[in-house]
Amino acid sequence: MDTSMKTKFSRQREAIRKQLSGRHDHPTAETLYEELKEEFPRLSVATVYRNLNQLVESGEIAKINLNGPARFDYNPEPHSHFVCKGCGCVVDMSDNNDEALIAARKNFDGDIESCSSQFYGMCSQCIKETAQ
Numbered sequence: 133m134d135t136s137m138k139t140k141f142s143r144q145r146e147a148i149r150k151q152l153s154g155r156h157d158h159p160t161a162e163t164l165y166e167e168l169k170e171e172f173p174r175l176s177v178a179t180v181y182r183n184l185n186q187l188v189e190s191g192e193i194a195k196i197n198l199n200g201p202a203r204f205d206y207n208p209e210p211h212s213h214f215v216c217k218g219c220g221c222v223v224d225m226s227d228n229n230d231e232a233l234i235a236a237r238k239n240f241d242g243d244i245e246s247c248s249s250q251f252y253g254m255c256s257q258c259i260k261e262t263a264q
């Protein structure tokens with residue numbers, strides 16, 4: 133890979149990282165691609181996906197595997213999520229995993245490092261819509 137290629141690739145990765153940073157909607161690679169393709173006309177979903185996976189591997193972001201396409205989280209710290217059964221949105225939950233961790237460690241011989249949970253239900257927006 134020559135230097136200009138390298139620069140181009142890291143520029144894309146930087147843009148992908150920036151696009152993900154600070155947001156709480158846990159977008160899919162497809163969503164990020166849709167948002168970035170105007171700025172990077174030669175970008176493909178596969179490239180976005182590959183860059184996201186590289187950022188996951190280096191611990192800069194996190195990947196959430198749910199039913200359906202993987203979602204990406206700018207916050208790599210273990211935390212819990214709410215998943216809406218109606219619209220599929222993924223929302224960060226304020227964590228209270230310490231007690232769960234302490235309880236789990238008591239009954240486990242190995243070394244438990246972290247804990248994150250997934251909560252399922254209907255988000256307020258979906259409840260509003262079904263009530264109409």
Ligand SMILES: [Zn+2]
Nearest residue numbers: 216219255258
């Ligand atoms: Zn919903």
Ligand SMILES: [Zn+2]
Nearest residue numbers: 205207213224
């Ligand atoms: Zn999250």
